Amino acid sequence: MNGSYPSVACNRIQFGAGDVWTEMHKLWRDLAHAQLTFWDRDDSDDGEDAGSIKERRKQHSLSLLCVSLARFIRNLVAGVPRNQIKAFEDEPVIRRLLHYYTSWTSMEDEEASFAARILTQMLSNIITGNEMLISNLWETYFKLQEEQVVLIRLLASPNNRILLAVFTIIISCVHDSRSRTKILTRTSIGARICVLLLDDMVKLFDAEEGSDGARAYSIFTRIIEYGLIPDLYSKLTITDEIITPHQTTLLKLLDSYLQSTPVSSPGTRSRITKTHARLCPMLSNLCFSLSTYAQTAIRKSLHSPSSDVVSDDNINSPPAELDVLLPKVCEALVLTAQCIITITLASHGSHQRTSPSSSNSTASRTENIHEFFNQVNAEGVGLVENLVELLRLLDRFLPRINFGKPVATTYAEPHAQQQKGKTPASSEQELTPAVDNPGFNFLKRDLVRLLGILCSDDGAVQDRLRNCGGIEVVLNLCVVDERNPYLREHAIFALHNLLKDNPANQALLEGLEPSAQWDKDGVLQDIPGAVRK
Numbered sequence: 001m002n003g004s005y006p007s008v009a010c011n012r013i014q015f016g017a018g019d020v021w022t023e024m025h026k027l028w029r030d031l032a033h034a035q036l037t038f039w040d041r042d043d044s045d046d047g048e049d050a051g052s053i054k055e056r057r058k059q060h061s062l063s064l065l066c067v068s069l070a071r072f073i074r075n076l077v078a079g080v081p082r083n084q085i086k087a088f089e090d091e092p093v094i095r096r097l098l099h100y101y102t103s104w105t106s107m108e109d110e111e112a113s114f115a116a117r118i119l120t121q122m123l124s125n126i127i128t129g130n131e132m133l134i135s136n137l138w139e140t141y142f143k144l145q146e147e148q149v150v151l152i153r154l155l156a157s158p159n160n161r162i163l164l165a166v167f168t169i170i171i172s173c174v175h176d177s178r179s180r181t182k183i184l185t186r187t188s189i190g191a192r193i194c195v196l197l198l199d200d201m202v203k204l205f206d207a208e209e210g211s212d213g214a215r216a217y218s219i220f221t222r223i224i225e226y227g228l229i230p231d232l233y234s235k236l237t238i239t240d241e242i243i244t245p246h247q248t249t250l251l252k253l254l255d256s257y258l259q260s261t262p263v264s265s266p267g268t269r270s271r272i273t274k275t276h277a278r279l280c281p282m283l284s285n286l287c288f289s290l291s292t293y294a295q296t297a298i299r300k301s302l303h304s305p306s307s308d309v310v311s312d313d314n315i316n317s318p319p320a321e322l323d324v325l326l327p328k329v330c331e332a333l334v335l336t337a338q339c340i341i342t343i344t345l346a347s348h349g350s351h352q353r354t355s356p357s358s359s360n361s362t363a364s365r366t367e368n369i370h371e372f373f374n375q376v377n378a379e380g381v382g383l384v385e386n387l388v389e390l391l392r393l394l395d396r397f398l399p400r401i402n403f404g405k406p407v408a409t410t411y412a413e414p415h416a417q418q419q420k421g422k423t424p425a426s427s428e429q430e431l432t433p434a435v436d437n438p439g440f441n442f443l444k445r446d447l448v449r450l451l452g453i454l455c456s457d458d459g460a461v462q463d464r465l466r467n468c469g470g471i472e473v474v475l476n477l478c479v480v481d482e483r484n485p486y487l488r489e490h491a492i493f494a495l496h497n498l499l500k501d502n503p504a505n506q507a508l509l510e511g512l513e514p515s516a517q518w519d520k521d522g523v524l525q526d527i528p529g530a531v532r533k
Contacts, residue, residue, distance in 0.1 A: 012076055016083035027069060028090045032097055035062050063111050066097060067118050074122040079129070087126045088133050091140075094123060095150055102153035113159050120154055120165040128172050138173045138180050142189050149189055155196035160212055163200050167215035170197075174219060178226045185228040191235040198249045220253045225271070227278035229254060233286075242293050242325060243332045251335040254279075258342040273369075276343045280372045283340050288383055290333040291390045297323035298393045327439025337446040344370055344453050374454055374461050384454055384461060387447050388470040391477065394444055401482040445484035448477050452494025462502045471498055471508055 077083040101107075101116040127133040141149050154166040170193070174181045184190035197216050204213035223229060229250070236246045261272060300321040323329075347369035376382040451474065455461040465471065477491035499505050 009079060012078065012080045012083060016076060016080060016086065021086045021089075024069075024073070024087075025090060028093045031062070031066060031069065032093045035066065035097060036100060060111065063115050066101075066115050070115075070118040070122040074118070074125045077122075077126050081130055084126050084130045084133055088136070091123070091126070091137065094119060095148075098123075098150040099148065099153065102150060102157065107157060107159075113157070113162065116154070116157070117159065117162045117165055120162060120169070124165055124168045124172065127169070134173050134177075135180070138183065142183055142187060144189075146189055146192060149193075152189070152192055152196060155193065155200060160204065163204070164212050164215060167212070167219070170219055171215065174222045178228075181222055181226050181228055182231070185223060185232040185235060188235075191232070194232055195236065195246050198246045201253075202249060217253065217256075220250075221257060224254060224257050225275055227275060229279060230282040233282060242290070243328055245328075248328065248332050248335070251332055251339070255335050255338050255342070258339055258346075273347065276346060276369060279339070279343065280369060283336055283343070284373055284375075284383060287333065287336045287340060288386055290329050290336060291386050294326060294329050294333060295386075295390050295393055297326045297329070298390075298397045301326075302393070302396060327437045329439075330443050331439040334442050334446050337450045340373060341446070341450055341453060344373065348453075348456075370454075370458075374458065376464075382464065384451060384465055384470065385468045387451055388465065388468050388473050391444065391447055391451075391473050392469070394447075395473070395476055398440055398444070398483070400479060402480055441483050443484070444477060444481065445487045445490055448474060448487070448494050449490040452490065452497045455494070456497045457500070459502060462498055462500075462505055465498055466502075466505050466508060471495070471505060472512070474498060475509075475512070 073087050077087045098116060098119050101112045101119065107113055107116070127137055141151060146152065151166060151170065154162055157163060157166075170184075174184060184193065197219060201213050201216045204216070223232060233247055233250060236244055236250065238244050258276075300323070303321075373383055376385075451465070451470065455465055465474075474491055474494050478488050478495065479491075481487045495509075499509060
């Protein structure tokens with residue numbers, strides 16, 4: 001025996017080299033048959049009470065045998081490839097037992113839940129470190145019908161220790177394999193698994209089980225680094241829904257990853273820049289579509305029932321229609337904007353750090369990332385024009401909060417009267433002011449910050465912002481708003497970037513005169529004789 005093996009590993013190798021596997025295969029088959037056909041037998045001759053007690057004892061014995069056998073195999077296969085291969089021959093039987101112990105009725109039973117956990121840990125040990133078995137298991141599971149995929153049933157378990165075991169299996173399968181990760185993000189079964197992973201992450205973090213949630217986070221880290229987030233995001237789409245809860249959670253994970261992954265070395269810089277470049281199309285399209293949706297919803301809410309025009313005369317009228325999805329859309333828009341901000345700042349910093357000896361592909365990619373978000377469509381409208389229009393509407397729609405009080409509320413409280421026999425949009429539920437919904441937090445701040453970054457040192461974008469009224473919009477955001485911490489500072493910085501080395505923008509600003517001023521109570525009052533632009 002090779003003396004380099006620890007004594008425990010030697011024992012595993014020696015024991016697994018004997019005839020034990022013939023007996024193990026037979027024992028697994030007999031156990032599965034006894035367990036799966038247990039309720040087919042009729043023991044009613046012993047009387048109802050006696051029969052029930054007898055059945056419970058037999059069931060308990062079968063569960064104990066299953067747990068003991070799984071523990072034995074779990075230890076026997078650890079780190080021994082030959083034992084893993086022999087144990088994997090029983091995977092179909094193990095899968096059938098897992099299917100039984102993860103049924104809805106079984107998962108309510110503590111004993112069955114414990115058996116499912118030990119079986120899952122055993123399955124994890126069987127494949128860990130064995131590329132051939134990992135590929136075999138992954139391909140097999142994704143060819144099954146959804147109800148037969150035990151990973152899905154295990155991820156639906158309320159037991160956190162079971163979740164930890166199945167996370168370990170999935171991590172082993174996606175680690176260092178873009179092809180297997182691609183299957184996870186592009187198939188219906190994979191999307192179902194990811195939905196459950198996202199649900200489990202929310203549950204674990206809410207329950208302060210951060211370490212367990214970190215296991216699931218590492219799965220999504222692989223998905224991000226392989227450039228497969230756009231595929232998964234598309235798979236999570238629901239027809240006629242602009243954004244889904246799982247897509248929002250995915251954006252949160254993406255935002256967290258981008259902000260926690262520093263560009264520290266040339267090798268890391270190249271890999272991260274490549275990841276960023278893969279995300280640009282999805283983030284650009286998503287930001288544009290979410291912003292457009294929000295604009296449409298806000299316009300509908302700002303219109304009075306008798307007018308199709310948003311004006312100062314009707315913005316204090318009861319909203320004609322309020323979209324209940326708008327807060328969720330704005331929450332997703334904040335996350336998307338933060339992702340774009342992180343990517344563009346990283347590309348700018350990476351471009352500055354790129355030395356003449358660095359690869360030309362990396363340098364050009366960092367430049368293209370910034371330029372990508374400043375493209376215009378066939379109508380001559382780009383992301384910056386779209387965001388300016390949204391900020392213009394938000395200035396009317398969202399009341400500014402100063403000293404804990406909303407200022408210049410954009411619409412009146414709901415009223416009970418009906419006009420022309422129609423009930424207002426709030427007929428089924430009471431309308432609440434936008435100030436009360438956390439979905440709007442940080443929205444103005446992050447959007448104006450993004451504008452400031454996109455126009456930085458780019459004269460063409462500065463001119464586009466001037467032509468669409470962006471200077472006036474940014475100027476109006478140089479205020480204090482408790483819903484948008486540091487809004488004024490970010491708006492001032494954006495204004496600085498708009499004016500830098502741009503005489504036309506500087507001249508426009510010099511020609512502007514304030515049409516209103518803030519009084520001592522923080523309320524905007526019109527200046528007599530001034531004309532609004």
